[in-house]
Amino acid sequence: MPPADALIPPAELKRLFFRIFPAVALAMFGAALDQTLVAAALPAIARSLGDVERVSWIVVLYLVANTVAAPVYGRLGDAFGRRRMLLVALGFYAAGACACAVAPSLTWLAAARIVQGFGGGGLISLSVALIAEVVPPRERGRFQAWIAAVFTGASALGPVLGGFLTGEFGWRSVFMLQLPLAILAAWLAVTRLTNTAKGSPRGFAFDWGGLVLFSLFVAPALLALDQARKLTPLPLLVAGALALVAGIALWLLLRQERRAPDPLLPLNLLGDATIWRTNLMTGLVNGAFVGSIAFLPIYLTTVRGLSPSEVGFALLPLSACSGFGALMAGAGLARTGRTLVWPAIGLTAAAMALAVIAAGAGVLPMPVLAVLLAVASLGFGSSFPMVQVTVQVAAGRERLGSATASVQFSRSLGAATGTALLGAVLFGALVVAPGDAAGLFVALVNQGASALAGLAPDGRALFQSELLDAFRALFGAAALLTAVAAWLCTRVPLQRV
Structure with a gap:
């Protein structure tokens, strides 16, 4: 397979890309699908297992394991070959999905999500690195439509499918679906990918x-x-x-x-101004994006009174439009060679949309909310392909695996931290509110509207006001994270490829 920086005729480049794309696409599809698929099932999981205060850790612990695993796969992929490590990642992912499907308690489910997250940590980073071996940096924008289609399809399908499966078959079916996807991805990896170890395992010390x-x-x-x-x-x-x-x-x-x-985290790589600023930016973006996805279903069920299937459709604009944002940014990269100007614009728009949602959390009509979520999603999506290209170019081909893993590490750590931070903002606002707003919120998620049946009209109105204030604080915090990320885009030294 020729290196990505070699001069490859367009027809040959297209042939090479579409030989590996089906295998890596399904692996990326499974990883992208997981985030929105499980998020749509969170309220049902909380009601079934009865621990709403810790239900966000189903997302957080997956992301913790994802964060820890990302540099491991990057380093081992450079030494032993990325196809081999992709198969290992798919094995962990499938085993974790099986354990999640039979979980009798939240503790079991959380432990199973750690196993699944350790597999998921390699799916996207290894897939992106495999593509980067073939496609030159600037040309990646021309193929971004196909990569964006994977994330758009997964993100669009996840909330709807998650809501449908949860409502019709229960939340366990969400995890059962992931097993055949992992098996098919493994078969495609075996039949369509070649192992490309760059170093000698004999000289490698993990x-x-x-x-x-x-x-x-x-x-x-x-x-x-x-x-x-x-x-x-x-x-x-x-x-x-x-x-x-x-x-x-x-x-x-x-x-x-x-x-x-052979350091797990090469400090000379992470010390590069382009790399650490880009990684910090993508951590903030994923913190706001994944954190919003984690808590929006709870907002829509407790504040808006939507059913699980309705929640899936309501989340569709946020999850579906990110791929279109990536597509537009990729097209801009291919035409101009400019990288981070597109997410700077997109993230500014996303921050403004989240700020409007924070201000009008209790009064925005659902169509207006859908438009604002779509704007935010387009902005978030504009950053996803640009950070990979920027970091890979700054690192050079010899450090491709570690550089790609550093982006996945930053995304996972940012998503885990952002989800925990936004959860802290939400529950913190409820704890400091007068009365037992936090306890009522837990009961509302667990029991539905019947939990408020014993409240007097004045008490119900007070609680609804406190709940709205808490979600306003959450969306405001997400807007702040996004605004800082937009500013960081302008501070990265490498702006062209």
Whole structure:
């Protein structure tokens, strides 16, 4: 297979792309589908397993495992070949989906999502790296329509399919669906991909110390956010202790990576201004995007009174339009060679749309809300292809795997942190509100509208007002994260390829 920076005739480039595309497309489709598919089932899972305060950890713990796994797959893919590691990732993903489908408790489900997340951490990063081996950076914009179609299809199908499956067959069917997808993706990978190990496994020493310390940094940091949202003395003390553990682990991790012969996180790569600023930007974007997807179903059921199937259709603009945003940005890249100007514009529009949603959370008509979600989705989508191209060009071909994994790592860490942070904003606003707003909210999600039957009209009106204020704070926080990401787009040194 010729390198991506070689001069390849257009017809040959097209042939190479479409040989590998079906295999990587299905792997990416499964990973993209998971986010919106499971989000649509969250209210039903909360009612079934009875722990609404921790139901967001079904998303968060998946993303924690995803975050930890991304650099592992990037490093091992460079050494042992990306096809081989893609098959390993699909194995973990399928095993986790099976365990999720039979989960008897939220604890079991959370543990199974960790296994599934460890597999999901390699699906997108390895697939994107496989494409980057074939397609030159600027030409990737011309093929973005096909990649965008994968994410658009998965994102559009996820909420509708998740709502339908949850309403008709129960939330377990959401996870059962993922098993045949993983099996088919594995078959395509075996039949259509070649293994392209760049280094010799004999000279490779995996950085186990770095992996342990990285895990000890990520998990306590996110658990600290979960505890801090409760705003009571004991959880705040626990949050402080966890933050201390995370800080010590980070310090030890940096020392470990400086002296490791084959570091899990190459600091010389991450220290490049283009790479770290782009990764920070994409972390903020995914924090706002995935965090919004995680809590919008709960907002739509508790505030708007929608059914699970109606929630799926209501989420469609947010999930479906991201692919079109990626398509438009990719076309702009192919024509002009400019990268981050497109997400700078798109994310500014997304931040404004989220700010309007925050201001009018209780009064916006559903059609207006749908338009605003579509605008936000287009803006978020404009950043997705650009960060990959920018980081890969800055890193160079010899560090392609680690560079691609750093983007996936930033996306996963940002999504996990953003989901936990937005959850902290929501529950924190309810905890500090007068009365027992947090307890009523938990009962409302678990029991539906019947939980408010015993409230007097004045009490019901007060609770609805407090609930609206909490969701306004959540959407406002998402808008702020997005606005900072838009500003960062203008501060990245590499603006053309």
